[in-house]
Amino acid sequence: MAWFTDSGYWLGRLLFQRGLAALYLVGFLVAANQFRALIGERGILPVPRFTARVPFGQAPSVFQLHYSDRFFAGCAWGGAALAAAMIAGAGDAVPLWASMVLWAVLWVLYLSIVNVGQTWYAFGWESLLLETGFLAVFLGNDEVAPPVLVLWLLRWLLFRVEFGAGLIKMRGDSCWRDLTCLYYHHETQPMPGPLSWFFHRLPRPLHRVETAANHVAQLGLPVLLATPQPVATWAAVGIAVTQLWLVASGNFAWLNWLTILLAVSVMQLPGAPVRELPGAPVWFTVVVCAVTAGVVVLSWWPARNLVSKGQRMNASFNSLHLVNTYGAFGSVTRVRQEIVVEGTSDAVLTAGTEWREYEFKGKPTSLRRLPRQFAPYHLRLDWLMWFAALSPAYGSRWFPGFAAKLLEGDRDVLKLLAHNPFPDVPPAQLRARLYHYSFTDFEELRSGAGWWKRTLIGDYLRPVRRGDLRP
Known part of the structure; x- marks a missing residue:
């Protein structure tokens, strides 16, 4: 034939x-x-x-x-x-x-x-x-x-x-x-x-x-x-x-x-x-x-x-994921929000408490670090951190467990991060703050300000201790 x-x-x-x-x-x-x-x-x-x-x-x-x-x-x-x-x-x-x-x-x-x-x-x-x-x-x-x-x-x-x-x-x-x-x-x-x-x-x-x-x-x-x-x-x-x-x-x-x-x-x-x-x-x-x-x-x-007027993006109609529907970015966010996770060794918080930031491999945290190319490799945690920053509802199932793992000093979770500011002893308390991130302009970059600038929006997760959160 x-x-x-x-x-x-x-x-x-x-x-x-x-x-x-x-x-x-x-x-x-x-x-x-x-x-x-x-x-x-x-x-x-x-x-x-x-x-x-x-x-x-x-x-x-x-x-x-x-x-x-x-x-x-x-x-x-x-x-x-x-x-x-x-x-x-x-x-x-x-x-x-x-x-x-x-x-x-x-x-x-x-x-x-x-x-x-x-x-x-x-x-x-x-x-x-x-x-x-x-x-x-x-x-x-x-x-x-x-x-x-x-x-x-x-x-x-x-x-x-x-x-x-x-x-x-x-x-x-x-x-x-x-x-x-x-x-x-x-x-x-x-x-x-x-x-x-x-x-x-x-x-x-x-x-x-x-x-x-x-x-x-x-x-x-x-x-x-x-x-x-x-x-x-x-x-x-x-x-x-x-x-x-x-x-x-x-x-x-x-x-x-x-x-x-x-x-x-x-x-x-x-x-x-x-x-x-x-x-x-x-x-x-x-x-x-x-x-x-x-x-x-x-x-x-x-x-x-x-x-359909109610077109769905990225949906599977069967459990074998055969003959699916696709699509992306039906809406585009105008402002970039990022969750910055911080820990402290202080058991009691004071005005002088030092908070140290966890650094992710792909998503922006450090203002001076140029974003890296990872694709086609997929950093799943980093991607979901972006969604969680859009709305706490996107992180409600997993973010508390993630924070609890950081308070435990879980080695497997820490391997997903670029930098752990508590290499010896896990932090006594943890918090997450929401920032507005934006790219610097040419003048700011030339002056050494880095690739990003940020403005604090508010708390995403207020300070918690070990045992306050459960996966």
Whole structure:
């Protein structure tokens, strides 16, 4: 069946699969390095407590069957090792069925982590990685040319990612419609990068051009993905370029890189060597057709969401995170608020009490530190600190437990921070204060003021002692 496969996409598939394996590797490394503090047996939101109240059907996971920190670590490091092997080409070195099994194992392991990760894993790029990883199971290896149906499913996914994000903006904050959102976004985004200060200081007319170009990339180019080649390739290139702009201007974990990989799966690269691969065996054809039919059925919910006036962002309609809806920044904050956590060794507070600040790895605390580039690595605690600063409701489930861990001097939690001002003995008391942060201007930067300036808003958490808070 010549219609079922297309050898012209072999190079795009190769780049897509290797890149996807690399992002799986990052995801598993993030899980291995952070889980003990966040969701471990003694973590802020322990998995056993979660699985005791949430049934398997609502959150399918191998950790519903058994959980221990050692077992979780084994799954995370095992997933990382398998992802590294897939980067090296293990999927093409084995028979087709075995390659599908390897991709499926990666998907099951990461699904198991996401489904018990609770608020720490409630990000759109988790569902995006899972949906993309599921489709990769059926993309084949060197034993078969890329299946056309799966290539179209990847285009449908890329369309939802981009078009959904474009629609949520146009339906949301008025600053997207008057082209002023980027007056604020580079400064107020969850985790600025090393170039964000410079992006923020671009002339305002260029910010308006940025915003207009974003609308073209998210509302215009996705429509062209359904057109014949080479138009579809050029549309995908345009999307990829826009995503690279976002990579340069901020830290959004693997969202941008995964979107770029989806765009690569659309491309027929000019000058690529011609390589004819065998057609699909009958059993593989049957499986791919069945999966495609299933995705078409599940597409009803996200398609309806796209045309709905009450469009939802980053929502999964099933516990397997298949065929989701995506979108980001339907509203843009105009003012950046940051929580600064401080401790003191004084058992009794006086006017002379010295408060020392905890430093986070990614989110702004120190005024003189240039923001660092972490993406595609994901600092989950830092991201949720940004949400908690928007409203205490966002931190109500986990922030008290985080503060309690700092008062205990919990080593796993402290590993998530850049600087612990109490290396020997935990603080006697802890507090959190809310500040308004903003970038300095050129004059202030030249005078040595640093990259940020801040103004105190008030208390976020009043001084507490050990035992006052419970996870």
